[in-house]
Amino acid sequence: MGSFSIWHWLIVLLIVVLVFGTKKLKNMGSDLGGAVKGFKDGMRDGSSGDAAAPPQQVTSEKSADKSTIDVEAKTKS
Incomplete structure (x- = not known):
């Protein structure tokens, strides 16, 4: 069986x-x-260009959009 x-x-x-x-x-x-x-193409495209360029960091600029709230995440000890 x-x-x-x-x-x-x-x-x-x-x-x-x-x-x-x-x-x-x-x-x-x-x-x-x-x-x-499509998944294989995306993995190939994603790995070739992202290794040289670091991710963009959001800077604290005054924005015209007042509905967005800017917060800072802190870790608990």
Whole structure:
């Protein structure tokens, strides 16, 4: 009763195809592939330019927007 044989997986695959249909499975596969490709591109773009430039720090300037509250976070001892 440990592992499943190839016949078990073929039956599961047949049931999934019958439930969802081949067109919907194809669309889900292409969407997943596009998401993975976009993630890889983002990781490659993010790591190449950010290593040389340090993150920008917000300076305390008087702003025209009076709805923003500037606070300073302090750690508890």
